[in-house]
Amino acid sequence: MPQPQVPHCPAALARILRVAPLVPLSLALTAFCRHIGKRHPGLFRRLGEHSRVRFVLNPVDLPIMLCLAPNGGAPTVRALRGNCEGEARISGPFAALLGLVHGAYDGDALFFSRDLVIEGDTGAVLALRNAVDDAELDLSQEIAALSGPFSSIILQTAAFAERRTGVSMARPEEDLAW
Amino acid sequence: MVMEIVCPAGTPAALRAAVRAGAHTVYCGFNDETNARNFPGLNFDRSEMREGVDFAHAHGARVLVAINTFPRAGDQSIWHRAIDDAKLSGADAVILADAGLLDYAARTHPGLRLHLSVQAAAANADIINFYAGTFGVKRVVLPRVLSVPEIAAINAETDVETEVFVFGGLCVMAEGRCSLSSYATGLSPNMNGVCSPASHVKYHDNNGELDAKLGGFTIHRAAKDEPAPYPTLCKGCFSAGGQTGHLFEDPVSLNAEQLIPQLQKAGVRALKIEGRQRSKSYVAQVVRNFRAAVDALEAGRPLPEGMLARLSEGQAMTTGAYKKTWR
Structure with missing residues (x-):
C-alpha cells in the first residue's frame, strides 16, 4: 500500500496563527503536553538519554515553530514566530507532522521522499519518533479527555475537519484483516 | 502448509x-x-x-x-x-x-x-x-x-x-561481519547492535541539496529532486577515480x-x-x-x-x- 500524499494545511490556520497571541498558546500547549505525559508515561521514558534535548518542530506551512523541551518528563512547549534554538530540528508540512503523531504515515518513508527534513541530533529525532510511534497517541481523544461535557463535540469537530481537509486529526482505525 | x-x-x-x-x-x-x-x-x-x-x-x-x-x-x-x-x-x-x-x-x-x-x-x-x-x-x-x-x-x-x-x-557485507560502520564510527552492528548509529549521523539541508554525514564523513549529497540518502556507509555515494557513484551498493x-x-x-x-x-x-x-x-x-x-x-x-x-x- 503506498503512502498517501500529504495534504495541504488550510490557509485559514496559517492566517490565524499570524496574529494569535503566542504566550497563551505556549501555556496551553505546555499544559496539553504534560497531560499527554501523564497518560502515556512510556513516551518520555523511551526518550532515555535524549529526554533533555530541545526539539524544534517546524511546520513549514505555518508561521510558527514549536520548541519542545521534554525536561525529563516535565515538558514545556514554546511557540515562536522567529527561529527556535534547539539541538534537533524536524521540518515538514503540518499535516505530515500530525500524521506521524497519529501513525498515519511512516516516518522513514516521509524522510526518504523529502517530505520531512531532520537536522541536528539525529539520535534524538529517532528516539522521539520511536517514542511517539509506541505511544499510539490520538490528539483528538486527548483534547476530548480534557473537555468534560464537550468531548463529543470535540471529536465530531475533529472528524469533520479531517473529512474536509484530509489532515490527520485522529488515529486511523486499524484495518483488522485477520 | x-x-x-x-x-x-x-x-x-x-x-x-x-x-x-x-x-x-x-x-x-x-x-x-x-x-x-x-x-x-x-x-x-x-x-x-x-x-x-x-x-x-x-x-x-x-x-x-x-x-x-x-x-x-x-x-x-x-x-x-x-x-x-x-x-x-x-x-x-x-x-x-x-x-x-x-x-x-x-x-x-x-x-x-x-x-x-x-x-x-x-x-x-x-x-x-x-x-x-x-x-x-x-x-x-x-x-x-x-x-x-x-x-x-x-x-x-x-x-x-x-x-x-x-x-x-x-547488506553488502558477508552477513555478520561488517567493518564499514565500525571504521566510520567505532560502533558496529555485530558488536554494539548499531549499524551507522544515529548519534553519528548528521543531515544538513544546503539550499535544497541534502548532505548526509556519518562520523564526520560526507557519505552522500542528494539533489533537490532526489530521495533523501540512506545514512549507511555501504549505501553512500562517493567520488573516486574521476567517477561518482554508489561504490559499495545501490540504495x-x-x-x-x-x-x-x-x-x-x-x-x-x-x-x-x-x-x-x-x-x-x-x-x-x-x-x-x-x-x-x-x-x-x-x-x-x-x-x-x-x-x-x-x-x-x-x-x-x-x-x-x-x-x-x-x-
Missing part, C-alpha cells in the same frame, strides 16, 4: 500492529546491545517483552527474541541474562548467531527452541547440519547472498527449517514478493521482513501485503500486485541475490 510470515517489531505498539495485521510470528529484541537493532527509543524492556509475548499468544501468534550480536569478551553475562529472560518471558524461540551463546542456551535451557541468525552467515547445508547436530538448532535464517536454486540445494540436504528475507534493507531495498512461489517450491518454511527500526505504520502495511500474498498462494489465486515501493529504502527495489543476473 501456509508459509510463515515473520515480522519485525521495534516497539510493543509495532508488535501489536503486526499481530493484528496478520503476522504469524513477530521478532523483536531487548533494549540493549544484545540485539542488532540497538537504536534510540527502540526495543523492549523485560516487562514489555512479557506483555508482548502474552499479547501475541492470546492472538495465536508467536514471538522470537533476537539476541543476535556477538558477546564482548568478559561481558558474556549480559547476553546470557538476555537468553534467560527471553525464556522467562515465554518466547517461542531465540535467534542467536554466536556459537558460545548457542552452547549456553542449549545447555541451560534445553527446551528453548533455537533459531540461527542471519548474522551467523550459514550458507551451506554442512554448516547448518553442524549447528543442528551440535546445538539442536531448529531453523536457520539464510544469508541474503543465495539464489533460489542454491536455497533449494540447501533444503535438499537438511531437515532444518529455512527462513529467508523477502522485504527490507540489504535499493529487497522485495522478493513475486518470488514467493519459487521460494515455496525451494522448500522455504518462513518469509522474513526486515525493519525493526521502522514505524508501526510500515510494519502493518508490509505485513498485510505479504499475508495477502501467502494466503493467495495457498488458495491457488494469483499473487496481488505489489504496492510497497514508497516504503522501501531509497524508494527502489531489487530481488537481490535470489535472481543472480550477474552470473
